[in-house]
Amino acid sequence: MAVITNIGDLKKIHERRVPRMFYDYAESGSWTEQTFRENTTDFDQIRLRQRVAVDMTGRSTSSTMVGQDVAMPVALAPVGLTGMQHADGEIKAARAAEKFGVPYTLSTMSINSIEDVAEATTAPFWFQLYTMKDEDYVDRLIARANAAKCSALVITLDLQILGQRHKDLKNGLSAPPKLTAKTIANLATKWGWGIEMLSAKRRNFGNIVGHVEGISDTSSLSSWTAEQFDPALDWSKVAKLIEKWDGKTILKGILDAEDAKMAVKVGADAIVVSNHGGRQLDGALSSIRVLPSIMQAVGGEIEVMLDSGIRSGQDVLKAIALGASGTMIGRAYIYGLGAMGQQGVTMALDVIRKELDTTMALCGRRTIDELDRDILLVPEGFEGVWQQN
Numbered sequence: 001m002a003v004i005t006n007i008g009d010l011k012k013i014h015e016r017r018v019p020r021m022f023y024d025y026a027e028s029g030s031w032t033e034q035t036f037r038e039n040t041t042d043f044d045q046i047r048l049r050q051r052v053a054v055d056m057t058g059r060s061t062s063s064t065m066v067g068q069d070v071a072m073p074v075a076l077a078p079v080g081l082t083g084m085q086h087a088d089g090e091i092k093a094a095r096a097a098e099k100f101g102v103p104y105t106l107s108t109m110s111i112n113s114i115e116d117v118a119e120a121t122t123a124p125f126w127f128q129l130y131t132m133k134d135e136d137y138v139d140r141l142i143a144r145a146n147a148a149k150c151s152a153l154v155i156t157l158d159l160q161i162l163g164q165r166h167k168d169l170k171n172g173l174s175a176p177p178k179l180t181a182k183t184i185a186n187l188a189t190k191w192g193w194g195i196e197m198l199s200a201k202r203r204n205f206g207n208i209v210g211h212v213e214g215i216s217d218t219s220s221l222s223s224w225t226a227e228q229f230d231p232a233l234d235w236s237k238v239a240k241l242i243e244k245w246d247g248k249t250i251l252k253g254i255l256d257a258e259d260a261k262m263a264v265k266v267g268a269d270a271i272v273v274s275n276h277g278g279r280q281l282d283g284a285l286s287s288i289r290v291l292p293s294i295m296q297a298v299g300g301e302i303e304v305m306l307d308s309g310i311r312s313g314q315d316v317l318k319a320i321a322l323g324a325s326g327t328m329i330g331r332a333y334i335y336g337l338g339a340m341g342q343q344g345v346t347m348a349l350d351v352i353r354k355e356l357d358t359t360m361a362l363c364g365r366r367t368i369d370e371l372d373r374d375i376l377l378v379p380e381g382f383e384g385v386w387q388q389n
């Protein structure tokens with residue numbers, strides 16, 4: 001077996017093993033993919049400060065996220081259709097996260113249901129909520145997450161309407177895949193995936209089957225989303241959702257200081273600075289680029305996490321040093337899952353922790369608390385904010 005030394009190694013195996021439709025779905029950004037690309041290239045523009053002769057014994061990557069102890073400040077982000085990357089992928093990812101000691105976030109749009117994951121794990125996981133027009137259904141989802149003892153509700157705000165992803169539209173993305181000549185030809189080359197998928201507990205959306213007539217046919221993810229998701233979601237509705245949830249609430253998809261202030265106002269416990277991994281508004285700034293302005297606006301008032309573009313422990317370190325208390329990874333663990341199931345997710349987490357730990361040592365920092373702005377050289381434009389009218 002190939003020696004895995006970085007996340008890119010897992011990505012190559014993922015691409016080989018998983019049907020094109022699902023690899024493309026994971027890897028796509030929206031439109032020209034400018035934001036998707038800049039999410040990673042902007043991280044690369046931040047440089048690190050080497051420090052020497054600092055006693056580096058007794059280092060630790062452990063920290064806390066929304067009051068929970070974590071082995072490192074990295075949670076697994078909610079990812080729709082995870083169970084199409086590997087059979088029962090949500091269960092496998094949740095188990096890997098539990099063993100490693102980091103939070104797992106289950107997407108509303110997952111293949112395994114809330115109950116499947118609760119049954120397969122003991123550590124509390126986070127549940128990510130998409131708000132639908134049918135408010136009773138949203139209430140039922142919240143009640144199910146509560147019954148499953150989820151420790152945080154992650155409300156995603158940047159996808160009331162789906163960004164256009166050209167590859168998904170061309171591939172006719174669906175779960176399970178529709179058997180067209182093109183998909184059959186592709187599946188024939190992915191027999192490892194196919195054989196394993198025969199054993200899966202579920203092959204369509206576990207949280208929403210039965211919700212609407214015909215839901216197991218997600219033949220067009222975009223038209224289904226357009227039909228079901230609530231385009232009228234506003235801050236007053238967000239405030240009501242927060243009131244309905246007893247545990248911690250995390251608002252995901254904040255990319256603007258003004259919105260971050262609103263998140264504080266409605267009483268969220270944390271925000272995730274995110275552009276949905278470059279899958280929504282193409283042309284939006286990268287998360288790492290807007291983080292300084294958001295820290296300036298709400299730092300100290302609310303816990304700030306960041307995702308979009310994290311592919312290494314160095315990226316995690318950069319986000320923390322700029323003020324985030326934690327991060328989320330999406331594709332970085334999905335590559336591992338698609339490549340090798342639970343073991344691949346563990347490998348991805350191991351790779352990231354090793355990189356974080358080594359980088360901390362070489363920057364002369366021993367703990368997550370010690371990571372500060374002093375160890376970074378940040379391009380000037382990163383500190384910029386939108387012009388106020």
Ligand SMILES: Cc1cc2nc3c(=O)[nH]c(=O)nc-3n(C[C@H](O)[C@H](O)[C@H](O)COP(=O)(O)O)c2cc1C
Pocket residue numbers: 025026027039077078079080081107108109128156252274275276277278279307308309310328329330331332
């Ligand atoms: C394949 C895929 C599916 C996603 N599905 C969801 C989802 O169901 N809910 C959600 O809040 N975010 C979803 N996201 C966004 C992630 O939670 C996260 O914000 C993003 O992946 C971070 O960027 P990264 O992949 O560069 O780490 C998805 C991302 C990907 C790549």
Ligand SMILES: O=C(O)C(=O)c1ccccc1
Pocket residue numbers: 080081109159162221225276279
């Ligand atoms: O693909 C996504 O990014 C996502 O969040 C989503 C939205 C609707 C249905 C499935 C996944």
